Amino acid sequence: MIGITLTTERVAGVTVRPQTNGRRTNVPGHVYLLHFSEPVAHARHYIGWAEDGRLFRRLAQHEAANGQATPLVRALIQRGGSFTLARTWGDVDRFFERKLKNRRNASQLCPICRAANGKDTA
Numbered sequence: 001m002i003g004i005t006l007t008t009e010r011v012a013g014v015t016v017r018p019q020t021n022g023r024r025t026n027v028p029g030h031v032y033l034l035h036f037s038e039p040v041a042h043a044r045h046y047i048g049w050a051e052d053g054r055l056f057r058r059l060a061q062h063e064a065a066n067g068q069a070t071p072l073v074r075a076l077i078q079r080g081g082s083f084t085l086a087r088t089w090g091d092v093d094r095f096f097e098r099k100l101k102n103r104r105n106a107s108q109l110c111p112i113c114r115a116a117n118g119k120d121t122a
């Protein structure tokens, strides 16, 4: 009887994950949660993703409300509002961003809202 051992290939300490559909699913980055000072079209949050090392450049684009800012954040800034970087998740890919967005419960993920609602006991 022949035993088959599945191994994870390691190159220079980096785990190479299998690619399933040709998409780059394992680009490392940060997912960030922005908490708005006021609601925009009933939204009080924006969840985005930035490649590793580009998070603060991405936030600066949002703050500048320029063409590279997401429309929701641009609308917030243009009406005189502001945003707070409430939370980040490190070493995650774009699919994690999609997963969080699909949950549609950003206020429960947001430490600022949780504190305001008295849900943080720590």
Ligand SMILES: [Zn+2]
Pocket: 035, 036, 044, 045, 086, 106, 107, 110, 111, 112, 113, 114
């Ligand atoms: Zn919030």
